[in-house]
Amino acid sequence: MHRPIPRTLLALLGAGLLGGAAQADEPTSYGWIEKATIEPWGTEVKVKLDTGALTSSMQAEEIEAFERDGEDWVRFTTEVEDEATDEVVSKTFERPVFRDLRVIGAGGEESRSVVLMTLCMGETLREEQFSLEDRDDMNYPVLLGRRTIQGLGSVETTRTFLHEPDCNDDSPVKSHAEKEYDEDIGV
Template sequence: MTRWKGWAGGWGLLLAGLASAPTLADEAPVFGWVEKASLEPWGIEVKAKLDSGALTSSLDARDIERFTRDGERWVRFRLDLEDEATGEVISETLELPRYRRVRLRGAGGEDSRPVVLMDICLGGTIYEEQFSLRDRGDMLYPLLLGRRTIGHLGLLDVTETFLTDPECDADSPRVPHDPDEE
C-alpha cells in the first residue's frame, strides 16, 4: 500500500512539472500527414504527403535527363502537376544543378535518382529543400516530404490533414538549405 502511494505521488509531481514547462508544441507549427504546399517561385499548389519513413523528399518529375553545363552536373525535367487551387494542369520544363544523387535498393533492384534543391511554401514560410526526382504518376501525392524536410517544418500530427495553407509572398521568411545538416 505504501509503495502505491509513493508511486502515485511521483506521477503527480511529474504531471505538475510537465504542465508548467514550456513545450516545443507552444513554439513549433504543427502539420498534418497531408498538407497543401506550393512550389516556388511558380506558386503551383499540390498535395504533399509528410512521410517520416522516407529520408529524402521526392517530387513527381517526367522526362528526366542528366547533362553537363560548364563542367557541372545538371538535370532537365518536366513537371506536369495539377494546381490544387485552380484545377489547371501546369506543364513546366526545368533545368537545375544536380545537388547530389541518391541510390535506393529494394526488391526491384537498385535505383539512382538525381536530387535538386527547390523552394516550397508551407504555411507562411518558404523552405529550400532537397528533392529526389522520380516519376510519381502512379502515386496519389505528387510531392512527398521526408524526414530531412519534416525536421525543418515543426511537428507532425499523423492523425490530422490540411492544418495549414501555403500563404507565401515576397516578404515570407525563407529557410535556406543547410548542407551541414546532412
C-alpha cells in the same frame, strides 16, 4: 514559500489558451497531408509528410542529364494537378544536380538525381533537397521525408491541411541546402 499553481491556470496553459512565451517556443504542427506551392512557379500541390521516407521526392518526367559550365545539371518536367484551379499543368525546370541518390528497395537498386527546389508551406519558403522521380502513379506529387520534416515541427498523423500556402517576397526562407549526404539506403 512555494504556492501551487491553480488547476484552471494549468489547464489554460496546457491548452495554449494563454499567450506568451509558452507558445512562442513550441514547434508548428503539420497534418500528414498539406498544401504547398512549388516556387517560383506558384502551382499549388498536395504534399504528403512521410515519416517512413528519408529523402523528399518530387514528380518529374522526361529527366535529362546534361553538363553546363563543367557542372552536372538536369532538365525535367513536372506535371501536376494545380489544387487551386483543378487543372493539370506542367513546367520544365533546369537545376544543378545537388547530389546523386542511391535507392535500395524491394524493386532493386536505382540512382536518382537530387536537386534543390523551393516550396511555400504556411508562410515560410523552404529550400529542400528533392530526388526526382516519376510519381504519376502516386496520390501525391510531392513527398516530404524525415530530413525535411525534422525542420518543420511535429506531424499530426490524424489531421490534414492545417496550413494554407501564403508566402510573399518578405516570407522567411529556411534551407536544408547546406546538408550533403554520401548515400541513402531506401527513401
